[in-house]
Amino acid sequence: MKFLKWTFVLVLSMITGTLLSQSLSGDNYETAKNNGKGTVTFTYVETPGFVYKDQSGKLTGVCVDIMNDFLQYVRTNHGINLNARFLGNGSSFSAMYNGVKNGKNGVFGLGNITVTEARKNEILFSPPFITNFAILVTHSSVPTLESMSEITQKFNGFTAYTAKGTLNEKRINKLKSDYYPDLEISYVNSSPDVLEKILNDKNSFSYLDLAFYLSAVKERKPLQRHKVGDEGSEEFAYIMPQSSDWQPIIEEFFNANGGYKNTTAYKKILVDHLGLSAVKLLDSAAE
Missing domain, CATH: 3.40.190.10 (Periplasmic binding protein-like II)
Incomplete structure (x- = not known):
C-alpha cells in the first residue's frame, strides 16, 4: 500500500514538472477577435495583497481583480469571451518571469513585477498599475x-x-x-x-x-x-511575451474613461487587498 502511495506521488510530481517545463502559450488578440472567444494564460508569483490564496485556496489579490476587470472590458468593448487559466505554483519570481519571456502570444505575468529598461528588452509591459x-x-x-x-x-x-x-x-x-x-x-x-x-x-x-x-x-x-x-520610484505592471499582440488592448483598458486608476473600482480593489494604509501611502506619493 505504501509503495502504491509513493508511486502515485512520484507520478503526480512528474506530471506537474512536465506541465511547468512546457512553454506557456495563449490565444493572441487577432485570433480571439476573429473567433469571438479565446483562452489566455496567467502565470504568477505569490505576493501579499497582490496575488495570494484566500481561505478556500482560490487565487485573489490586486493583480487578479484588475485582470478580471480587464477580461470584462474585453468582453464588453471587443466582443471577446476570454477564458483565463492559471499555470505555475506561484513560488518563484524567476519561474514566472521566464515563463512569460519564453511564452507565446496570450500569456500574462502577475505579481510584484517592476518596470525596468533592461526588462523591456525581453518582455512587454502593460501600463503600471501601482507605484511600489x-x-x-x-x-x-x-x-x-x-x-x-x-x-x-x-x-x-x-x-x-x-x-x-x-x-x-x-x-x-x-x-x-x-x-x-x-x-x-x-x-x-x-x-x-x-x-x-x-x-x-x-x-x-x-x-x-x-x-x-x-x-x-x-x-x-x-x-x-x-x-x-x-x-x-518603481512601478509594478503586468508582463507579456514579445510575441504578444495584447499590449495595445491592455493599454486601451488602462486609459479608457479617464484612466482605470482613477475609478472607484480600482480604489476599492486596493482597499480590499492592501488596506487603507496602502491607499494613504499611494496618495502621499502623488502629492
Missing part, C-alpha cells in the same frame, strides 16, 4: 530616524539584510556608499526571509517592498518604518 514603495524598516525597538545622516549613530553596529539580485539590494549598497561605509551586508534568498531576519534581529535593517511591509503591519509584527528612507 521601498520602505526602510527595522525591529520596532529601534528609535526612528529623523534624517538619513543619523543612520551611523542610531543603526550603529547593525547588519543590513537583503536578497541578491534585487532592486532593494541596490538600495542597500547605495545607502552604504552614501551614509554607512562600514555597513555589514548579509544576503538571504527572498523578501520573506529578509522580513524574518528583521523581526528576529533587533540590530538589523533593510528595505521591504510595499506588499511585504503592509502584510507585516496587518499581522501586527514588531516592525518600525523609517519614513526618511522611503523610496517610491
Whole structure:
C-alpha cells in the first residue's frame, strides 16, 4: 500500500514538472477577435495583497481583480469571451518571469513585477498599475530616524539584510556608499526571509517592498518604518511575451474613461487587498 502511495506521488510530481517545463502559450488578440472567444494564460508569483490564496485556496489579490476587470472590458468593448487559466505554483519570481519571456502570444505575468529598461528588452509591459514603495524598516525597538545622516549613530553596529539580485539590494549598497561605509551586508534568498531576519534581529535593517511591509503591519509584527528612507520610484505592471499582440488592448483598458486608476473600482480593489494604509501611502506619493 505504501509503495502504491509513493508511486502515485512520484507520478503526480512528474506530471506537474512536465506541465511547468512546457512553454506557456495563449490565444493572441487577432485570433480571439476573429473567433469571438479565446483562452489566455496567467502565470504568477505569490505576493501579499497582490496575488495570494484566500481561505478556500482560490487565487485573489490586486493583480487578479484588475485582470478580471480587464477580461470584462474585453468582453464588453471587443466582443471577446476570454477564458483565463492559471499555470505555475506561484513560488518563484524567476519561474514566472521566464515563463512569460519564453511564452507565446496570450500569456500574462502577475505579481510584484517592476518596470525596468533592461526588462523591456525581453518582455512587454502593460501600463503600471501601482507605484511600489521601498520602505526602510527595522525591529520596532529601534528609535526612528529623523534624517538619513543619523543612520551611523542610531543603526550603529547593525547588519543590513537583503536578497541578491534585487532592486532593494541596490538600495542597500547605495545607502552604504552614501551614509554607512562600514555597513555589514548579509544576503538571504527572498523578501520573506529578509522580513524574518528583521523581526528576529533587533540590530538589523533593510528595505521591504510595499506588499511585504503592509502584510507585516496587518499581522501586527514588531516592525518600525523609517519614513526618511522611503523610496517610491518603481512601478509594478503586468508582463507579456514579445510575441504578444495584447499590449495595445491592455493599454486601451488602462486609459479608457479617464484612466482605470482613477475609478472607484480600482480604489476599492486596493482597499480590499492592501488596506487603507496602502491607499494613504499611494496618495502621499502623488502629492
